[in-house]
Amino acid sequence: MDLSFLAEDTLTAAQALLGKKITTMTDGIVTSGYITEVEAYLGLEDKAAHAYQGRRTKKNEMMYRDYGTVYVYTMHGHHCMNFITKDEHSPEGVLIRGLEPVEGIETMQIRRGRLDHLTDGPGKLTQSMGIRRDQFNGTRLNDGPLTISAGRVPVAVQASKRIGIDNKEEAVDYLYRFTVAGNPYVSKDRVRPAVDNGWQ
DNA sequence: CCCGAGATCCGCT
DNA sequence: GCGGATCTCGGGG
Numbered sequence: 001m002d003l004s005f006l007a008e009d010t011l012t013a014a015q016a017l018l019g020k021k022i023t024t025m026t027d028g029i030v031t032s033g034y035i036t037e038v039e040a041y042l043g044l045e046d047k048a049a050h051a052y053q054g055r056r057t058k059k060n061e062m063m064y065r066d067y068g069t070v071y072v073y074t075m076h077g078h079h080c081m082n083f084i085t086k087d088e089h090s091p092e093g094v095l096i097r098g099l100e101p102v103e104g105i106e107t108m109q110i111r112r113g114r115l116d117h118l119t120d121g122p123g124k125l126t127q128s129m130g131i132r133r134d135q136f137n138g139t140r141l142n143d144g145p146l147t148i149s150a151g152r153v154p155v156a157v158q159a160s161k162r163i164g165i166d167n168k169e170e171a172v173d174y175l176y177r178f179t180v181a182g183n184p185y186v187s188k189d190r191v192r193p194a195v196d197n198g199w200q
Numbered sequence: 201c202c203c204g205a206g207a208t209c210c211g212c213t
Numbered sequence: 214g215c216g217g218a219t220c221t222c223g224g225g226g
Contacts, residue, residue, distance in 0.1 A: 039207070048207070059222060076208045077219040095207055123208050164207055187208095 001149055003141060006067035010085040010092040013067075014040040015178050017083065017094055019199065021102065021151035026130025029107050033119055033129070034151045034199075037098030037186040039162045040176040041082070043091040047171040048162060051091035062138050063091035070146055072137040078123030079133055083141065083148075097122045097163070097177075099129075100185040100197060121187040152199040156181040163188055 005016050023032040041049040043063070050060040050073075062071040062084065069084040071093055082093035099119035101108060108118040108128035119125040126132075131146070141148050159175040166172055179186045182194025
């Protein structure tokens with residue numbers, strides 16, 4: 001699919017990612033899901049972003065690549081995945097925080113070691129889909145082990161505060177988290193499922 | 201070399 | 214809601 005929507009403003013790109021289907025091939029096994037929850041990180045002026053004030057290290061180097069680059073980092077022993085937006089002058093990206101599983105659910109259950117809560121969090125979904133830093137960091141969407149395609153369309157998008165950044169001063173209040181309204185496959189919130197999980 | 205900070209997860213209260 | 218597990222990386226001595 002055409003990825004040029006990732007070259008535009010990151011807040012718009014983040015919302016446009018909701019409903020897109022992402023598919024991985026890891027160890028010869030396909031897993032996939034629809035994106036239900038994302039967070040935008042705006043780089044230079046966003047105190048919660050890894051690239052705040054142009055900070056550039058080995059860890060966040062991929063934030064300075066072009067749109068469509070996959071940025072995976074580890075924290076607390078888990079992997080988190082971003083899709084980079086814009087270009088090398090604007091180190092911005094979108095954290096993928098939730099998916100509605102589609103294919104390979106049994107594999108996800110094995111990888112997670114449990115039957116539910118497979119993809120309702122940034123570290124959970126990377127584990128379920130076999131997304132490891134050494135194989136995915138720095139790859140490009142649709143030109144590596146991760147593909148993105150059209151998927152579904154949300155009836156409504158809900159904006160809220162980002163999760164887990166409670167000591168970042170004014171940035172904690174930005175409404176840069178976006179979820180599919182009425183979809184239960186999201187972190188933290190307990191959502192009452194809407195008709196068809198909030199898809200059109 | 202050591203220390204501590206994280207865009208987390210899990211189980212328990 | 215809370216505390217503990219967990220691990221890589223970056224910065225300061």
